[in-house]
Amino acid sequence: MGKHPHIIRLDRASGHREIVANHWIRVAEAGDDAVPGHTLLPLKQWLERRDELLERDDVGIWFAPDDEPEALGADAVRLAIIAVDFPAFTDGRGFSIGRLLRERYGFTGELRAVGDVFKDTLNYLRRCGFDAFEIRADKDVEEAAKGLDDFDDAYQNSVDQPAPLFRRR
């Protein structure tokens, strides 16, 4: 939780990536006061204050693994940033959340993986539509970024390659 220094940002169109400073603060709970800028709110809290927050592009959402993209639905298109928490990299629910947000609910903003994120899942994350990766503080972020290049191609359709290999080979 809180602010985290290292973010790898991937330009999905060009494949270009850069390591940038993080401007967003993920909070476990927001007070009743006005939400400060650059806050990532838990999905549930954002939904409770939806009418107030929908127009604010400086407030984003973060998903826990058991949060449902269905609850956000079409509002996804209005958001600038959504983070998905991976409490452990072996919890693959966030992969489904990413794909659903992108493929079903049309989310085009920044989709950020947070939590137990390091080199070895970046390739899967990218394919599920993630384009920002908050690398664990104890890991080398430059080294982690190389994980995006582990594989050049894949069999299945995915967010970054909507045509499965069998439609291209």
Next chain:
Amino acid sequence: MYQYDDYDQKIVDQRVAQFRDQTRRFLAGELTGEEFRPLRLQNGLYIQRHAPMLRVAIPYGHLRSDQVRKLAEIARKYDRGYGHFTTRQNIQYNWPKLEDVPEILAELATVQMHAIQTSGNCVRNTTTDQFAGVAHDELIDPRPWCELIRQWSTFHPEFAHLPRKFKIAVSGSVEDRAASWVHDIGLHMVTDAQGEIGFKVIVGGGLGRTPMVGSVIREYLPRWHLLSYLDAILRVYNRYGRRDNKYKARIKILVKAMTPEAFAAKVEAEWQHLQDGPMTLTQTEIDRVSAFFTAPAYERLAGDDAGFLQLKAENKAFARWVQRNVFAHKQPGYAAVTLSLKSTGIAPGDATADQLDGVADLADRYAFGEVRVSHEQNLILADVRQSDLAAVWDAAKKLGFATPNIGLITDIVCCPGGDFCDLANAKSIPIAEGVQRIFDEEDYLFDLGEIDLNISGCMNSCGHHHVGHIGILGVDKSGSEWYQISLGGRQGHAASLGKVIGPSFAQDDVPAVIKQIIDVYVEQRLADERFIDVFDRLGIEPFKARVYQKERAHG
């Protein structure tokens, strides 16, 4: 057999490079043991009792002779000269060095092999009938579909970290030889009223701690939709399967908790979104993959070979081998041969490097260069001319693979157990040997007829003990090794789970107990009645009464 193109090869090569990097980082301390564990498991690498264990994938049990030779070479170079074939149609090496594994993988990649997803909480090797493509009772060849599933499941981005392991089996024949009712997903190839090929979809079967026979969630799925439908099932499982308790994390628990009807409805609702999307199969792709599984260049033969029939009539030993180890083929004049890896005193499923080389030679000479692995841990030469059977029999005898016992009580399915496996409660290999010794006499063995005896060293049930007519399970009782016996399980379309006979037995008593069970069968059978039929007729009581007549068991 399927041949890699540049795409397939590159994916496997890049996996080797990725794993090399992961191993390097682990050895350099950049990855903790806890982080490396799921990563290495997804590549079939366990850290075992004595050494690491590497499980190499044999997709749906199919091998070319050059691959068999490579497996032999690896056994010699990196292991102690042998490998172990598993009930998942894979091969395991019990003694590789961790530092050598990247190099082993690189060698495997040169013959289009890998260890991808042979363990870990991901979609595992898809398995099928060892007689696929040649079985006399086959409706539709399942192999192209297995390969399509293999590709779909390989590095699926969304399902890389499921709640638990996930196993798919495909069956395309009248008899189900793929244990499809006890897999996370079982697919039966069927046709609709118009003769269009599709799948019956079974979900939530499995062995392990909570054995269950699966439920049909769709009677007919048109073939085009296979992959998108699998996506829908896996997505529901990935999102809703339990992750808080690894013993309740398999899909069978989710299906049971939701009820099969509600689970099916959830899958259908998910599938509404995916149906007709990009994963809808194309005729071009089905044709491309099917082209790898066409029949080999069979000779046109009139029917049964006269020389073969004559030898069978004259030579009792040959006739017995044919009766047990030769399987009817759909091509006139041909047969499928099972090489038994179940000779007494050898761990079931083990093969030495020299034996593997010998099998590769046999395959080249008599079977179009192909070998298969069955989930009963034997090897198969699928396309042998009947006129070559005598020569194959001789060669198999020299290799030690001609024991005429396929389907008999000594053709034991057995996991590595406590001799190798870290998870074991008890040893399983010595139990197999003890039982085999009792039934070693061939006339007696043949007289008993078909009996499946399966042994697992713990509740993980790698030895499929639940579906053995006789199942033996290693249990831990205050630190010593005990064995629980169940009766009446079976695989196939009538798949059902065995019933535990009662309190467990000490290791030394197990062979004698099995003997008593068999004695009851022999006394009670009518004419040619099989063991399992006697069990169904009489129930468990007479067996129970016999084995517990004097107090041998302790709680």
